[in-house]
Amino acid sequence: VMFDMNIIFVLSLENVAGKKSGFVNVKVLDTPGPPVNLKPREITKNSITLQWEIPIIDGGSKIHNYVIEKRDATKKAYTVLSTTWQKCSFKFQDLVEGAYYYFRVSAENDLGVGEPAETPEPIRVSQAPSAPDNLYVTDLTNDSASLAWTKPLHDGGSLITGYVIEAQKKDTDQWVHITTIKALDYTVTDLIEGAEYTFRIMAVNASGRSDPRESRPAVIKEQTSPPSFDLRGVYQKTVIAKAGDRVKVEIPVLGKPRPVVSWKKGDMALKETQRINTETTATSTILNISEIKRTDEGQYSMTGKNMLGTLTETITVLVHDIPGPPTGPVKLDEHGESLDKANIEITPSFTTLQIDNVDRFDGGKYLVTVENASGSKTAFVNVRVLDTPGPPQNLIVKEVTRDSVSLVWDAP
Numbered sequence: 001v002m003f004d005m006n007i008i009f010v011l012s013l014e015n016v017a018g019k020k021s022g023f024v025n026v027k028v029l030d031t032p033g034p035p036v037n038l039k040p041r042e043i044t045k046n047s048i049t050l051q052w053e054i055p056i057i058d059g060g061s062k063i064h065n066y067v068i069e070k071r072d073a074t075k076k077a078y079t080v081l082s083t084t085w086q087k088c089s090f091k092f093q094d095l096v097e098g099a100y101y102y103f104r105v106s107a108e109n110d111l112g113v114g115e116p117a118e119t120p121e122p123i124r125v126s127q128a129p130s131a132p133d134n135l136y137v138t139d140l141t142n143d144s145a146s147l148a149w150t151k152p153l154h155d156g157g158s159l160i161t162g163y164v165i166e167a168q169k170k171d172t173d174q175w176v177h178i179t180t181i182k183a184l185d186y187t188v189t190d191l192i193e194g195a196e197y198t199f200r201i202m203a204v205n206a207s208g209r210s211d212p213r214e215s216r217p218a219v220i221k222e223q224t225s226p227p228s229f230d231l232r233g234v235y236q237k238t239v240i241a242k243a244g245d246r247v248k249v250e251i252p253v254l255g256k257p258r259p260v261v262s263w264k265k266g267d268m269a270l271k272e273t274q275r276i277n278t279e280t281t282a283t284s285t286i287l288n289i290s291e292i293k294r295t296d297e298g299q300y301s302m303t304g305k306n307m308l309g310t311l312t313e314t315i316t317v318l319v320h321d322i323p324g325p326p327t328g329p330v331k332l333d334e335h336g337e338s339l340d341k342a343n344i345e346i347t348p349s350f351t352t353l354q355i356d357n358v359d360r361f362d363g364g365k366y367l368v369t370v371e372n373a374s375g376s377k378t379a380f381v382n383v384r385v386l387d388t389p390g391p392p393q394n395l396i397v398k399e400v401t402r403d404s405v406s407l408v409w410d411a412p
Contacts, residue, residue, distance in 0.1 A: 073100035126158030227304030259304035
């Protein structure tokens, strides 16, 4: 027997006096079927609103209300949020931004709660992202415009899948779709020379498009400018390195058409080797020096040249190193005399002064000095030579008696 069916039973009574029949009408009832077309109507960063339609099968009894449940995708048990809901939509609030949830809705009639309708896949709590930041027109030619932008401050709780670019020509109301890309820059081509365009971009995620970010109007024409170098990244135009380091100096190059850049060290063209070389990118020139040495110090100049002119800028490269070994002779501070009898040993880490057959006249103050490109340092050593004393001085007889003599003298 199926629910919502009407069954007619016939009851017949018969005896010798005759026959009599009666009818009994039986209606089969059941719980309702699942709601249909369960789907999200609105998603924000902390709520999801679902809507649905009444079940196709009501079980033969009027549907009174709906049972609303949700489940975090990381859990197995559902949480009942309402057992008396009567509308065909429900807003799930206070959800965790970026989290995934399952939802299900069941209809209830006089005979009980029917089979639920459940979202087949988890739904992520998110909203459309905020608009991309700072849409710039970075370059223009006679038929193209290069655009660049930065990511939105807020992705809406869902991964940004791309950016929609549109253009509007001056004196028209129509925005023309250009492309949808994932990168943060794009060059719009096939534009009309001399025309003025405004561009706009929208970020896209699973919940939809952001509000548009518009550029400033731009007239499509070839841009020209003389060469220049952006040296703000090189403090006081000086690069200081430690001997043995790898040095990479990257300097942005400006100018339209793109300047051709050459390098010099001092007055000579820079001789490029595997250790010292330059390279050029789309936006900069780079000086590379591997295992830099003291001999690499000096003035390095870069010259940019295009049809509008020539510009040269110079940077200074300084190399700091440990001092080299000091050199002799070692001299007495008092007299500035060379110590011909001294033996001097010099190593990268220390120096030794050795004097053979020393006598007391070798005592005194010794001066040692080390120097490098950064300056000099001096140290003093006091040397005291010990020996047997010399003879007393000025020995005289002071007094004589019949059995004694008194002597006096000065110290040696």
